[in-house]
Amino acid sequence: MNTKEWFRRIPNLIPGLTTVVVLNFASGLLMILQAVFLAKIVTDVFLNDRNRGDVMMPIALLFFVILLRAVATGLSDKASGDVSLRIREDLRMSLVRHLFQLGPVYLRRERTGELVNSAMNGIEQVDVYATKYLPQMAHAFLIPVAVWCLVIGTDIWSAIILAVTAPLIPIFMILIGKGADSIAKRQWRALSVLGGHFLDVIRGLTTLKVFNRSRAQVEIIERITDTYREATMQSLRVAFLSALVLELLTTLSTAVVAVMLGLRLLHGNIDFHRAFLVLLLAPEFYLPIRMIGTQFHASMNGIEAAKRIFEILDTQPLVQGGTRRIVEVIQSQTGEADDHNARVSCFEHESPISIEFDDVSFAYPGSEVNALEHVSFCVPAGKTVAIVGASGAGKSSLFDLLLGFARPLQGQIRINGVALSEFELSDWRAHVSYVSQTTHLFPGTILENICRARQGASVAEALEAARLALVDEFVCRLPHGYTTRIGEDVQLSGGQIQRIAMARAILKRAPVACFDEPTSQLDMVSEQALQASLETALQGRTALVAAHRMQTVRRAHQIVVVESGRIVEQGTHADLVSAGGTYQKLWAFYNDGAIFDTAAREFVPEGARV
């Protein structure tokens, strides 16, 4: 990744860095000036036998220069800090916005922890590269040039030594850079393998205990760390050699300059003042170049982090919404002129929305296999369609498409005859209530979490929805009832979370209901109890319900059976049970009629024994 890329990605980086570089250079010039004064004072005192009174003026000036230099250094540090804060804020917020735009489908494929880490630590590492390493590059060019200009005016021989050794440094730098690169990578890999193993062991501690292997791990952890230590140390021994050579080069150059100055002083070829000045400046000549090495190491992580961040920013969102609104379409179809009435009829009365999947094929980005192939079915307004199939058959993909989280590769989804892609996505989603397999609850009280489903919902409405979804049952046992804080006061079980999700769906009262395995985490008794409220939630709604529990499916107007992304059967319960296909097999398993003993059989009522 080159520097241009950085400047393109991070707006206002150039002016910010220019300030840093200018201030830094000013501090460098003051450093040179300080050396000049120091050399003059020392020469006057040492060789010309001046006393304090005679050199008072240069001493005062020297103090002033030191003060200025300190201020310039401080300011440049501050400027670089400000640039880094700006980068953090700008880059982090654009990353966050972009992640939100990429949507749930993208996030599901990534590990959230890693994304959050990129947005937090990653961005903090990126700015080390931008605000420390990049200015240091400029610094490492400007200061040595300025120092050299003064040295050549002072002593040509020393200037030649500096000029000869200086180009060697970048050469070794590159060698070290390569070496450091591989050291860093090797060390990073070693550490991450070690870290990964350690995390794995801790996570699987119960499993280890169950198999009586947990004590043995102490020794294994020790041994693995030792093995990696030895291997890494072996490579470090070689890798550090290049740093050794660089260090040797710069200190020896200073030594050579000093010895040459001494010998030439001895023969009277140079005066002390100039020799002292050159000796003061020689280490300063090498220092900024050597500092690159230090900064380079610190910025290595930044480069890796930036690659990842830019990769995320380059990912295109799956879906771009349109501009049409649901109310407009319904108005044009029903002839209802009043906006409000159309909305009310939508939410309060029977849903006027119908859904049609027309020859839809779909594959998740990066996947070779189609998640859905040529899927066609209709959900008439106010009716329920159940989706049945094994996990991975493509049920959830249907929801992703219908909610506008992804776009079909082929075919179309139509809402009341209008392509879904023409609708404004947030407007469409406002008309859909969705219960997913894993509902996320946000920090806050249980009541707050329910209320989020509909803005402006009253507490009474929320409590009523909660009652219907049997949230009451466990909330009454909690220390603070509905104001119990989730995650802090109490950890909810999967079944309890699903009941809250159901309450949210009931509260939203949206005309379209998308329920993806809404009762999968519930035990039998709760599931049965929730059945009634599920009915309520589906009453008069246009609903798509996925389930692997047959009891939820039974009452749907239409059942669609999917297998490997294709619809294999479609029809009513009665049709499918008599068809003898996949559905019938599933039904038999859950029914147990065929496999359970005779005592059970008498409890299987008529309908199930078809």
Added chain:
Amino acid sequence: MTNVMWLLQFVRPYRWRLLLAAGLGFLAILANVGLMGTSGYLIAAAALHPATILLLWTPIVGVRFFGISRSVFRYLERLVSHDLTFHILARVRVWFYDRIEQTSNGTRLLEHHGSADVLTRAVTDVESLQNLYLRVLAPPLIALFVGVMSVLWIARYSGMTAIWFAVFFVITGAVVPWISLHLGRQAGKAQVLLRSDFQSELGDALRGLTELTMDGQVDATIRSLANKQTDLTQAARRGTLIQSAGTGAFVFFTNVSVWAALLVLIPLVSLHAVKGVEVPSLLFIILASFEAVMPIPASVQAMNETLAAARRIKELAGHVSEEIPAANGGMPVTNTEVPAMSASELEQGPIHRLPLVQEGDSLIQPPVLWMRDVQVRYDDALPDVLRGVTLRLAPGERVAVVGESGSGKSTIFNMLLGLCTYHKGSVMLGGYELRDLPVEFVRNQFAAVTQDAFLFHVSVADNLRLAKPGASDDELCDAAKTAQILDLIESLPDGFDTLVGENGARFSGGERQRIALARALLRGAPILLLDEPTNGLDAVTEAEFLEALWSAVAEKAVIYITHRLAGLESVDTILVLQDGRAVEAGSPHQLLSQPDSLFRRMRQMAHEQIDNK
């Protein structure tokens, strides 16, 4: 302070290595001080045009020696200190693991409270302690050595100059960093809070993006995050101000020390108390000594972070160690208060006395388990989870434990494996009281499959061998075949050597459970213990798994814990739990033929549901 002492225990065993590393670091800086000092002396002496070059011979050799030795010392220091870092890391890891391994409740703590994030952070904290030497201890230690050395050297020429040098050295090395730390602490605290606030809100938003999107809350969340970020930037701005003031102060005091030395030295030279020829050398020594102070501000910062990490780890580990270990791990002794079982007491099978335990791997032949009126609670302050459960398991018998979530089913699992203990009643394992047996021995009697079994990120074979370290390839194949997973494993590119991915990500839920079943079967333990092994599997996969299960365990005694009522036709006895009590027990047929049995009602409910129109 206690945290500092606590941290030092990790380096104590390596104190000689540490001193060596610090010594080398000290010598590397000293070499530079020497280089500049002798160079200054060299040119000053040369400027006086001595009669012979021989007088310059010593400084010239000195310059060369220091020029070379610096790099060598630096190189050696790097090697020793990196080696030390790895040693410290190993020690911290082993300590941490040891701590949480020793208490079974610690495991629970990590599993339940510790979501993956908390765990990951704990592990990151543990890793961060590896910088203890390199970033925290070394800089002040080396600076101290260098400071003392330089003061002593300068004092040989001028006591006053040495005092001034010491003053400025302490100011730059201790006072300025301390003041910036102090000033920055408030801002730093606010920053850490705001940052973690932002981080958790972002994490929550990303995990709940589906809900946010559906609730139309995305824009509001972005606004809230942007506000938080603005606050964070504001807090950080104060931090950078303090930091840059510190940098300025550092530059100022370093150079002013040379200036002050000049001020002191000039009159001394005039008075011939100090020779003029020594002045350049002293000035260079002063300048070069400050190299030792340069890494101190970063080290103070690192110390702060390391102490915070140490505090968090200690807290977590302390939490763990306060809880009582579950099993005492003592030698098996027959409990005289609980009468030993006689053959007549157990109708279904003969009792064999437990052989004296020689090694952890010996097995009970045949297995017998008898729980009588067992009561369990996780904490004395909490109500009992199990409130009197009785269960008998004869050799080859299959017992299903059913009940709703929260009825105490998993507690039976935890208790049998010594992950928690019972305070009343008795659990006899082959004639011995369970809690008196060494926990390793107890665990060897069980092969367990848990809900959502954990697979380690190693090869399939290594995951299976966890159950039986020396298992041959044939044994692996047999176990996999019985668990009906052999075909799948053999179809993988590397067969049994295929890596399973992080937490078994390469496999589907059903496949993972079947690998776990194969692992349990490989163990060869007399009792198979299954805790909701089909949780989270869909109907088809569940059916396939159960089919594989019942055909695999033909001869074994099985305890099958589940809340699903499907697939129970193959068990001998069903135990129904309700609120921690065993309310019913009997064969499936018996339970179903009692008109008002809870089990029958539960099944009936399931069917009514299906047919309720």
